[in-house]
Amino acid sequence: MPKRADCRLCGSRKLTLFLDLGKTPLAGHFPTKEELGNEKFYPLEVFFCENCTSVQVLESIPAEILFKDYRYLSSVSKTLAEHFTAYAKEVYNRFIPKGGFVVEFGCNDGVLLKPFKDLGATALGIEPAENVAKIARGRGLEIMNDFFSESLVEKIAKEYGKADVIAGNNVYAHIDDMDGVTKGIKKLLAKNGVFVFEVHYVASIILGLQYDMIYHEHMMYHSIHALKTFLEKHGLEIFDAKKVPIHGGSIRVFSCHRGEREIESRVKELLAFEHENDLDSINGYVKFASRVKEHKKNMVAKLRELKSSGKRIAGYGMSGRANTMLNYWGTGKDIIDFGIDASPERFGRFVPGLHIPIKPPGNLEGIDVVVLLAWTYKKEIMEKEWEFAKRGRFLVPFPEPHLEP
Ligand SMILES: [Zn+2]
CATH class of the missing domain: 3.40.50.150 (Vaccinia Virus protein VP39)
Structure with missing residues (x-):
């Protein structure tokens, strides 16, 4: 994938790396079973433009692929x-x-x-x-x-x-x-x-x-x-x-x-x-980067603790954003059995890189903890999965990892 050397907004080359989220596959493509293992991994790095203050990832994804x-x-x-x-x-x-x-x-x-x-x-x-x-x-x-x-x-x-x-x-x-x-x-x-x-x-x-x-x-x-x-x-x-x-x-x-x-x-x-x-x-961006590292440490510790106490865990809201988090945390099928997403376009597909299968809502039998990856839809999801909420718990990643209810 081509990587730019200049800022998309002002053309300056004075770009400073402040956050490195490791190598991840493209978050927006959900592979089918046949496509598993063909994902390419790219560095996910975020830069600050010293000239115009814009913030960007420098990999240029061709619009056709996107x-x-x-x-x-x-x-x-x-x-x-x-x-x-x-x-x-x-x-x-x-x-x-x-x-x-x-x-x-x-x-x-x-x-x-x-x-x-x-x-x-x-x-x-x-x-x-x-x-x-x-x-x-x-x-x-x-x-x-x-x-x-x-x-x-x-x-x-x-x-x-x-x-x-x-x-x-x-x-x-x-x-x-x-x-x-x-x-x-x-x-x-x-x-x-x-x-x-x-x-x-x-x-x-x-x-x-x-x-x-x-x-x-x-x-x-x-x-x-x-x-x-x-x-x-x-x-x-x-x-x-x-x-x-x-x-x-x-x-x-x-x-x-x-x-x-x-x-x-x-x-x-x-x-x-x-x-x-x-x-x-x-x-402001350098401070942010050190908080991100700390958050990852806490989240991974929480997931491991739940898993080692015998809990069965599913993810909820398998978007591009979920893919960033899971890949950055290195959380795969060993921790999360499967993911749930409401978009029919994703049913039967997988989380890129980690190969966690994606199922439609209403499939939470046997699950003890749901990681609320789509945390911005917390209220909507908790209402929809009210039956699960009566017996199971949601692990909400932000602002700090915590269980609800
Ligand atoms: Zn710029």
Whole structure:
């Protein structure tokens, strides 16, 4: 896999390694039985850019590998579906004129696009994963099965005109060619248009010790500080931003052509918050790295203790994030019998590298302890598995490993 020598946002080569999570396979590919043993392992290292303060993994995963066959459906989670419905309402009421045009790149199964359409917008989704695009079309949405690029933008503008809103959720951190995509956004956006996106917030990772958010596919870990400089380079400007609780702490960022809108005070407040927490210097990240090592030690000790006392253990929520944690902890089939995940796209597949089998929910017979790998969905999972909760216990990894109830 090619590894970059320069920062994706500013091109600087002054990149400092601050966290090494060891060699792991790509977290987003769940091998089938026939594919087991063919996984390739890559170093999972995180760097800080001394020039623009951005945080990133330098391995460049070709978009074809990342998104052509995608095993994650947003609408599977009720929490996510509700989140995106409210999100569409906010954006629609603030920025979309009657019958206005919304484009979403990386629209997944249409979890945001569908509510936009229902509200009355002309909605177009760009989704590179063929299997996911098909599902979105099945919901009555207009989808282009393609990558968002400068050339695609020309095609869209010709057919539909410029966009009142361009949205991108949890994709703006998964892009290697940030410059190319952002040039496309700049071109497609109407004069008074808004580019709105949600990404996981680097502050949540650092302050909340969420190192499970780090995997190769998640190439960028965004701060307002670094994004501001980057978007300005492209003639865009952040005019509003706010923290949103989804995925354990994301940010919703609103940007426009430079000088087109008044800048809300919330932008300044977030910049100050990042500075106060040392997120615009290497110091905050070095401190984080030593806390991560300590957490791994505690988690592995807890799992071994449970196992040696005869407990049968299953994992819950077998996402890319689970794969990072399990591979970093070195926790395989010797500790965890199997994993549970709600996404049918993953049933019958395995955790890459460790080969733990994945089953659908409702399969917890004989299990004493469930490791809550999808800890950001704690409430939802505990409600769903209420029968298990009556007799078994959940091992919650964060903030410190502990058993519930
Ligand atoms: Zn940089």
